[in-house]
Amino acid sequence: MTTPTDDEIRTRVLDAADRLYNARGIQAVGMDALRAEAGVPLKRIYRLFPAKDAIVEAVLDRRHRLWNSLVEEAVASTPAPRDRLLAIYDMLARWFDEDDFRGCVFINTFGELGTASPRVAEIVRAHKAEFQARVARLCAEAGAPEWLAPQLAILAEGAQTTAAIAGTNAAAGHARAAAEILIGTALSEERT
Template identity: 35%
Template sequence: MTLLTLTPTVRESPAQRRASTAADTLFTRHGVTPVTLDDVADEAGLTRDELTAAYPSKRELVVAVLQRWHGAWRRALDGIARDADDPRDEVLGVFGYLEQCFADEGWRGCAFINGHAELGRTDPAIAELARAHFADVEAHLTQLCARAGVPSHVAQALSLLVEGARVESAVQRSAQPARVARLGAAMLLSVYEPRTSS
C-alpha cells in the first residue's frame, strides 16, 4: 500500500487540477459519499475516461482534495509569517485567516474534520491524513510559542481553539467563532507577556 502524505509527490496535471477542484467543490457541498465519479467528471468538464485517467478512484480524489487543503493552509501560514514581525502576531494572524475562511459563503467546515467524520472509521489512511494535519497545526503553533517565549503546552490550547472554531463555524455558518477564538488566544498569550523592568 502506498504511503499517503499531506504533500503531493508530483505536481498535478491540468486534468488532475480540474478534477480535484471539481471534487473539492462537490465534497464540500454534499459530502464525499453521495458524490459519484460521474458527478465529478460533469463538474470538471471532463469525460469519465479523462477523469479516471487523472484519478482512477474516488479515494484518490479525496486524498488530492485533502492535499489541496493542507497546501492552502501552509501557504496561508507563510503569508502570515511574511506580514508579521512578532510571533505573537503570527499566532493571532492564524485566527484572522480562519475568520476570512469562515466568512466565505462557500465555507462548510474543514475538509479534514469533515473527512475524518465521514470516512475516518472505515479508511484508516484518511484518518491518518487528518491526524497528520492536526499535528502539523499544533507543531506550527508550538514553534511560534517557542519563538515568543511562551510554554509549549500553550500551543495545545491554541490548537484546540483553532479546531473548535473550525467546527463551530461550520455549525453556526458564521465567522464569529474565529473572533472569539482569537480573543481566547490573545488572553492566553497575555498571561506570558514579557515583563519589562521599570
C-alpha cells in the same frame, strides 16, 4: 483545438471534486456527478485516478498546501512573535467569511471517512499534527511555555467547527480573545 494535457485534466477533476465534496460531502458525490462537473469522461478520470480514494487524497493534499500557505501568509505579514500567534485567528475570520466556507475539510472528511479509511485518517492526523507543530514553533519564538501550543491549536480547531455550524465568523473573534488571555498568562508566567 488542442487536446488538454493530463495535468490540465487532473486540475479540472480536482477543482470539481473539491467544490462538490465541500458543498455536498464526499459520500454524496458519485463519479457521474464528478464527471459532469469536471466535463471529463469517466475513462479519462480513471486513467488519472485509479479510484475515488485517490481523488479524495489528492483533494486533501491540495487543501493541506492551501491551509499552510494561508497560515504562512498570515504569520509572515506580522512582525511581532506574540502577534503572529493571534494572526492565525485573524486569518480564520477572513476564511469564515468566504461564501464557500463549510468548515474544515479535514474534520469533515474524517467525520465521513475516518473510521472506514485508515489512509484518510492518517492524512487528517498528519495535517492536524503539522498545524500543532507550527503553532508550537510560533509559541517558542514568542518565548511561551510548551503548554500553550496545544491550547491555541484547539481554539483554532473549535473555531472552525463552530463557524461552520453557526454560519458566521464570530467564533474566530471569540477564539482570538481567548487566545489573547492564554498568551498573556503564558508570557507573564515565563517572566516570573
